[in-house]
Structure formats: C-alpha cells, structure tokens
Amino acid sequence: MLASLAPISKDFFLPIRRFPIPSPNGTILREVHVQSLTRDQVRAVDRIAAESFGIPGIVLMENAGRGATDLLLAHYPDHPVYLVVAGRGNNGGDGFVIARHLTLRGKYAEVALLGELPTSSGSGDAGVNLRILTRMGVRLHPLRTSRDLDALLERPHALVVDALLGTGVAGTVMGLARDVIERVNASGLPVLAVDTPSGLDCDTGRPLGAAIHATTTVTFAAMKSGFLEPGAEYWTGRVHVTDIGAPIVWE
Numbered sequence: 001m002l003a004s005l006a007p008i009s010k011d012f013f014l015p016i017r018r019f020p021i022p023s024p025n026g027t028i029l030r031e032v033h034v035q036s037l038t039r040d041q042v043r044a045v046d047r048i049a050a051e052s053f054g055i056p057g058i059v060l061m062e063n064a065g066r067g068a069t070d071l072l073l074a075h076y077p078d079h080p081v082y083l084v085v086a087g088r089g090n091n092g093g094d095g096f097v098i099a100r101h102l103t104l105r106g107k108y109a110e111v112a113l114l115g116e117l118p119t120s121s122g123s124g125d126a127g128v129n130l131r132i133l134t135r136m137g138v139r140l141h142p143l144r145t146s147r148d149l150d151a152l153l154e155r156p157h158a159l160v161v162d163a164l165l166g167t168g169v170a171g172t173v174m175g176l177a178r179d180v181i182e183r184v185n186a187s188g189l190p191v192l193a194v195d196t197p198s199g200l201d202c203d204t205g206r207p208l209g210a211a212i213h214a215t216t217t218v219t220f221a222a223m224k225s226g227f228l229e230p231g232a233e234y235w236t237g238r239v240h241v242t243d244i245g246a247p248i249v250w251e
Contacts, residue, residue, distance in 0.1 A: 036223040037248075039203050042167050045221060049246040058125040060244050061090065064195070065097020065129075067242035068218045072098070072161070072192055073105065075216060081158040082109040085149070085184060087165055087177070087198075093126030094194050095163025096133055103138055112141045112152055114164065114176060146179035153187040160184055160191045162212045165198035167224060172209040173199040181210045193217040196224060197235045205232030213237075220244045 037045065049055040072082075084099045086092035095111065102109040111133065117140055118130070133140065143149055153160070162184065164177060173181065181199050184191060191214045196202045199211035205226035217236040219227070221244055227236050 036225040036228055037221065038225045039167050039170070042202075042221070042224070045246055045248055048249060052249075053247060055246060056125075057090075058128060060246055061093050061125045061129065062097055063244040064220045064242070065094045066101055067220070067244065068094065068192075068194055069098050069101040069105070071216075071218045071240050071242060072102075072159075073107070076159050076190065076192065079157055079159040079190075080108060081155050082107055082161060083152055083155075083158050084109060084111045084161040084163055085114075085143075085180065086111055086163045087114050088126070089166060089168070090124075090126055091163050091166030091194060091198075093124075093129050094166075095161055096126060096129035098161055098163065098194070099133055099138055100129065100136065103136060110139045110141060110152070112143050112149060114143050114180065116144065117142045143176065143180060146176060146183050149180060149183050153183065153189060158189055160187070160189050162191050162193040162198050162214060164212070165196075166194075167196050167202040169199065169208060170201065173207075173211075174209065178210045181212055185213050190215040191237075193236065195220050196227075200226065200232070200235050202226045205229030205235070207235065211235050216240070218242055221246055222248060 046060065049060060050057060082102050084095040086095040099109040099111050141148065141152060164180060191212060193212055193214035196219065197212035197214045197217060199208050201208050202224040203226045213235055214237045217239045219239060219241055223241055226232055227239055
C-alpha cells in the first residue's frame with residue numbers, strides 16, 4: 001500500500017491545446033487535442049518539430065531546461081546547492097541547461113555525470129551544453145561508481161535535479177544507473193525530476209526495476225500517459241507541465 005502520496009498540482013492535467021496548423025514543405029499535418037502523450041508520441045512530436053517546422057533539437061533542449069529552471073526556482077528558491085545528477089543522453093542535456101541557468105541566476109549548481117568525464121565534450125545537443133558548462137567553470141563530478149555520489153548527497157540542504165534517464169527508457173534499469181537511483185532515494189533529499197523520474201516507465205507509470213522517488217516532476221510539452229495511472233504519483237510527486245515551443249501535431 002502506498003503512503004503519503006504527494007498532492008497533485010492544479011496544472012497536473014494539461015488543458016486541451018489548439019494550434020493553427022501550417023503545411024510546411026508540403027507535409028499535411030492535422031491538429032491534435034491532447035491531455036497526455038505516450039513515449040512514441042513524444043518521439044513523434046520531437047521528429048515533426050525538426051522535420052516539418054525546422055525547430056532544431058538544441059532549441060527544444062534550451063526551452064525545456066530554461067522552463068524547468070523557472071519552475072525549480074519558483075518552488076525551491078533557497079537551496080545552497082543544486083546537484084544535477086545527469087546521464088549522457090538528451091535528458092542529461094536538459095540537466096546541463098538547468099545547471100547553466102541556475103548559475104546565471106546566482107545559484108550554486110554542480111553536475112554529477114554518470115561515468116567518466118569525457119576528454120572532449122562530445123557531439124550532439126547535450127555535448128554542446130556540456131561544453132558550455134565546462135567553459136563557465138561549473139563543477140563536474142564523474143560518477144564511476146555510485147559511491148562517488150555519497151559525499152555529494154551528504155550536504156543537508158542540497159536539492160537533487162534528476163536528469164539521469166528520460167522518457168525513452170523502456171528496459172529494466174541496471175548497473176550504475178540503478179545504483180545511483182537507489183542512493184538518491186536513500187538520501188532523503190528533495191528531488192526535482194526532469195521530464196520523468198529516472199527509471200519510471202512513462203507509458204505505464206511503473207518503475208523499470210528502480211525509479212527515482214521525486215518530490216516534484218517538471219514534464220515537457222504534455223503530461224505523460226503513465227503519470228495518470230493509479231500509484232504513479234508516488235514516484236512523480238507533484239507534476240507540472242512546461243511548454244518547450246513544439247507544436248503538438250500528427251502527420
């Protein structure tokens with residue numbers, strides 16, 4: 001039996017959204033009224049944003065990270081340390097953007113990156129944002145084992161930003177990622193999950209072996225279908241939806 005379920009915020013259910021739909025490059029698009037998105041629909045929204053509207057992925061990442069930072073500071077403005085626990089994919093990239101905007105707003109942010117720190121900042125949108133953090137001098141910690149996280153989690157008034165795993169995860173979470181999730185949960189620190197709590201299946205609302213127990217989740221574009229399932233709020237906490245500037249349309 002689940003105990004102490006977090007309250008659902010007034011914006012848990014995204015209002016039906018209406019868009020005037022153009023037909024760029026001859027593509028026929030149709031308006032969609034959504035209250036939630038599945039994993040495959042999230043991928044379709046991202047793909048159509050890039051292919052039909054010409055919105056680069058790095059723009060969506062910037063909008064997502066900045067929107068998440070706005071919400072984070074609206075609800076948790078006074079923590080002395082914001083620890084971004086980041087994976088190596090686009091969810092981690094969102095976390096890098098959050099760390100940058102926290103720093104620009106005078107907050108102290110650090111990033112704990114799953115695995116070794118790259119010798120170069122890598123490619124792709126996440127790599128661009130990691131390179132910016134490096135040039136800004138934001139402190140980066142490699143997580144070679146989950147024990148590397150222990151000292152970072154011992155600071156009593158820290159807040160964890162969970163940017164480890166995103167909505168694309170479908171298989172059982174194992175290895176270092178699972179160990180990190182379990183250590184974050186055991187810390188007792190407040191956690192803001194980015195798009196979805198790491199390890200939570202966004203279609204079913206159930207953990208994939210292990211999942212972050214978030215205090216708050218900021219999710220992008222629309223509610224995820226699994227968040228509406230019974231018991232999912234135990235993992236998501238209070239959920240807020242933030243816009244990332246991507247029209248929600250289907251071909």
